[in-house]
Amino acid sequence: MKSSMLMLAAITVATGCGATVHSSTSPNANLGQYKTYSFYSSPYKQGQPESVADQNIRAALQRDLAAKGMTEATSAPPDYLVAFHLVEQQKLEANDVGYGFWGFGGVDLTTYTQGTIIVDFIDPHTRKVFWRGTASQIVNDPNNVNTAKLDKAIAKLINTYPSTVASTARPVM
Numbered sequence: 001m002k003s004s005m006l007m008l009a010a011i012t013v014a015t016g017c018g019a020t021v022h023s024s025t026s027p028n029a030n031l032g033q034y035k036t037y038s039f040y041s042s043p044y045k046q047g048q049p050e051s052v053a054d055q056n057i058r059a060a061l062q063r064d065l066a067a068k069g070m071t072e073a074t075s076a077p078p079d080y081l082v083a084f085h086l087v088e089q090q091k092l093e094a095n096d097v098g099y100g101f102w103g104f105g106g107v108d109l110t111t112y113t114q115g116t117i118i119v120d121f122i123d124p125h126t127r128k129v130f131w132r133g134t135a136s137q138i139v140n141d142p143n144n145v146n147t148a149k150l151d152k153a154i155a156k157l158i159n160t161y162p163s164t165v166a167s168t169a170r171p172v173m
Helices: 002-016 052-067 147-158
Strands: 020-025 036-039 080-099 105-123 128-139
Touching: 020 147, 036 052, 052 080, 052 147, 105 147, 128 147
Parallel strands: 036 080
Antiparallel strands: 020 128, 080 105, 105 128
16 A cells, blocks of 8 residues: 555656656757748658647647747748657556565556657758657556647747747857
């Protein structure tokens, strides 16, 4: 009973902290040149319906990129392409439950689902990724998208993209 309560508390703390985000930028990227974007359409997904999760991700990316000063290209070719995909992975966590009444220690094993969204910004001329961001978080119900958690994770992720790119070029060193 005590170990179950500890595990519940640990998961509650982990989910309360929000997504863990990471991003990296190509060292030679001139981020000032990338102001308009379009979403990359994978040839593997053409003709297939767009999932609810994909629709939510696309809407969140559009909103957060607009907040950064980026605009979605409608008529002219875009400066860059936005590609994204989701990965769900089963994880196993071992927790030391300490020493019991008789002095025996134990380990409580718990499985959970970790969801990760990967976002790539691709230069359409060189076909190289110039920025990649990932956001990972525990998924409470893999069959139901928690749009509030998803929106917060994407906002936190896009916030790692340099904020001055829409107005100035990155200095060359």
